Amino acid sequence: MSAETGMDAKLAGNEPLPRVPTGRFLWSLVRYRPWLFWINSLSITLLFVAEMVPGFVARDFFDRLAATQGRLDLWWYSALLLMSAAGRIIFLVGCQLTNAPFMLTSAALMHKNLFARILDLPAARALSTTSGEAISRFRDDVDHVTDSMITFNDLTASTVFAVIALTVMIQINGLITLAVFLPMTLVVAVVNLASGRIEVYRKASREATAQVTGFLGEVFGAVQAVQVAGAEEGVAAHFRRLSAQRLEASVRDRVFNGILESIFWNTVQIGTGGILLVAGQAMGDGRFTVGDFALFVYYLGWITEFTALFGIVLARYKQAGVAFGRMTALLGGAPAPTLVQHGPTYLSGPVPAAGGLPARQAPPLERLTVAGLTYGYPAGARGIHDIGFTVERGTFTVITGRIGAGKTTLVQALLGLLPPAGGTIVWNGTPVADPAAFFVPPQAAFTPQVPRLFSDTLRDNLLLGLPEAALDLPAALRLAVLEGDVAAMEAGLDTRVGARGVRLSGGQIQRAAAARMFVRPADLLVFDDLSSARDVETERLLWERVFARPASTVLAVSHRRAALRRADRIIVLQNGSVAAVGRLDDLLATCAEMQYLWHGEDGSAA
């Protein structure tokens, strides 16, 4: 990441989470692939209903046991029990057939919506957290929501069970049934009282996890630096500290949940005590048989599950709200429902066809005019202010200035990679409404200061999905002075470059990124500092080949003399504003900052 773009030093985790309508979001996920959800719901409900059979069997058995002195038709009971088991297995398979598809399809929808939105945001400021922390939201929060939804189906099923069981039990003995169900209202009250805490603990636990995963990501992104510095132990010690903090948070979260669950169970146990007290009288009177008691005890276990589940689902619902909030925070200001907006996820059937070459959005560049361009970082430092300049077709424009002058910021704001706070960008006399969508090939192409490659083949990294047949890849390699490197690679363009391109040298990554830019037909080429192409010969060749390209319009950040001398126009930035614009000779005569930069460089160059 460029040092100039990371100014907002806000700590992730302190951001206030957006509040979301949890119910509406969940409902939207249900409606995305409704049949999966409803088949799952129906299967599990029928599964529970099949579970009721042994209760009736037990009641009948104990009522007849005393009456017949043990001479019962045991085959009939066995047949009933086995039938209920067969039913349970069938419905179980129905459950499992829909379970993973529903959860993973819902997860895929959220993944897609989140990622598509992040790709849409001004790219240099799209994430307010590290990518490792963002991953924790993509993984843990998404999974939490989908897990919760399956739990809702369990609740539906056990509710149906409870209603049927209640009806049966009331018909047997209303008073005793009342003694069982009264405690449940208590449970609901307790959960409502405690729910605020659940949210707090869960949030703390998730954030502690995000710290751990974020740090892991950073460490393995910088593994060689850690190894070379011999800092493995220190890094592991810091990791242990973060893990210990997470343990405290998660134990608090889990034990609190455990206490709540235990309260549900206790309430029902107390209800059982209630049955015992009331049933004692009724059993003596013959109004309540041992068979009735067997049925009550059997159903009580299930109703216990219902009560516990009721509390769990309430808690999970609250936690799902936290998870939605954390995911929504990644949406960068888009309306919260974007997260669960329906759309294709291409999990089956044909995938969307790869596009051909990008279509032109405007006539070829004649003149690009920037006026009043302004950007301020959230932390308040080092933005750019009221920048104006013009780039004509076929010219070479250099942006120069000291570190922190705003060079990278200017380029990124121009290209829509940062959201500008003000200013206009005009292409051939037509204002550009959405720079981010406009400054892509074939209008413009860009090489960032610290380019990133992905763990694919070199070819895939250069093409990024463009059809190779329609492009001149060898020419792009030559322009970027990468042709020799590729020829030396055993697998050539099919060489896998490794995570973030680590199998290539720093210079090769830079030049691969340049080749990635050159292979795209573009009116305007934008370089943010090519200087890390590094060695003398290579860099000289690269500049030569770029300038030899017919009708290249180039906008480059540089403080190289060679570049400055060739420039048709130099924009000197100072503290985020334009200090001067012009050709080198004029600027050296009139602009103090240009003189400073030029002679400062002279001074350091022996």
Add this chain to the structure above:
Amino acid sequence: MAAPGPNYRSLLGTYLAPQRGRMAALTVLLGSSIILQLINPQLLRAFIDAATTAAGRASLTTLAAAFLVLAVVQQALGVAATYVSERVAGTATNALRADLMLHCLRLDPAFHKARTPGELIERIDGDVTAMANFFSQFVIQIIGSLLLLVGVLAVLWTVDARAGLAISVFTAITLAGLVRLRLLAVPYWAAARQAAADLFGFLEERLGGLVDIRANGAGGYTMRRLYANLRERLRTGRKARLIGSIAWSVPALANAVGYALAFALAALLYREGSLSLGTAFLIYYYTQLLFQPLNQISHQIDDFQKAGAGIVRVEELRAIQPTVTDGAGAALPAGALAVAFAAVTFAYSDEGDETAVIRDLDLRIAPGEIVGLLGRTGSGKTTLTRLLVRLYDPTAGCIFLAGTDLRTLHRADVRRNIGMVTQEVQLFRASVRDNLTLFDPAIGDARIWAALAELGLADWGHSLPAELDTMLAAGGGGLSAGEAQLLAFTRVFLRDPGLIILDEASSRLDPVTERLIERAVDRLLRGRTAIIIAHRLATVERADTILILDNGQVVEVGPRSALAADPCSRFAGLLRTGAAAEVLV
């Protein structure tokens, strides 16, 4: 892979053994809770017998009250057990995560080149979190369930030997079935977890390269790649779930058989007149009580399988060993270190490339000598420094540090004595202090300030918003590239190495910051041996010796002044090119 089964025992032994005290507490809590669960049905029997005979009516209230008290105590024990087991599991998995991280940090570059940070997050955190359930649930659910099972059977034997035998046989068969199914789905869950790791690895990498995706108009392409990853996750997840569900079907069948068995036993024994109605109910109730642990075990098999897949993957990770290993160890002298390469040849063979990057290279650097290393991209400069810090070992030949073969030293000693500043400074989202000391608490603030003052950076340190406590944002945001460089110098200076490797990174700095850095470098190199990879001739000015590499071989070496004066030297040629083309500045 699944044939011998995941190695549960070795992991349990390693990570649970240090927590004997907690394990003992957990045993007591679980044991008491199980005993209470066994006693409660006895109260029910007494209650039924008392309620169905006129004589026993008076004791009904006492029995009901006893039932209530036991229920409450049992729940309290349950909460306490949850607390202890969460601690045990958390402590064990934290230790495992830290060990895995350290293990991975010690692995070869080839290992890391093949894996994204996102994938390693998933393997170190994701897999181990699945195992956290295993660690905590194994104790609470599996062992607790098994104990309850044994307890119930024991009580049944005392009630009636035939009932005890019949139910024992039934339980043994059911349990054997469940255990056999245990490993069935492990490979499928491993595949599902790999698909998840791939997905999150993909996302992590793309989230780190949003600018590149966006500015190249590759959004659509990247979304298509996401769809492929999501599709694979669904495919593997669905399969794992379906295979895993076989384990769920067994208890359903077992329940039906168990109830039938209980009814048959109760009916037969009652017909003989050998038991009361209360005892008949007790047999039924205990059989029902058996299902709880049996179901519990089969429910846990789901987690168990996921954990099993996690353990397989963790074991795989632990089995990977670095090819570069520690030697016997030897003391390195204080102060500037000598360096020597003797007939060193090296190829990145771990990447399947047998082409030598360094060829039969000989080299001697005296203590305190400053060497300027020149050469075009791919000439072997970076490889040479990587060999020196033992990221790799030479394919042939030896490297000596202060006269000692690198391979006989501890890697940690080598790296402690070599300070390396790379082109890109890696910063962590932590305080400036932690970034300077790299999380080494042994380095006190006084030493840090002294180092900053020595390097002429005290003013810079005091200008930070919270001085050393200033938190750096993700990726070092908040610091300019120059400041990051200064921080890297201080980092190296604090460790007082005898050899400095400086891969010049001033190409992105403005001249003003550069001068501040020049001063710091001057101080840093004083009294140390140094190898500077220079991309600009200006930097070479401070070198005593110039070494030019080409194609993995030394093509020129000698005192800088002599080479500069010799018009036939390559160095003089480079100086001329630099002056003419000015691309060197």
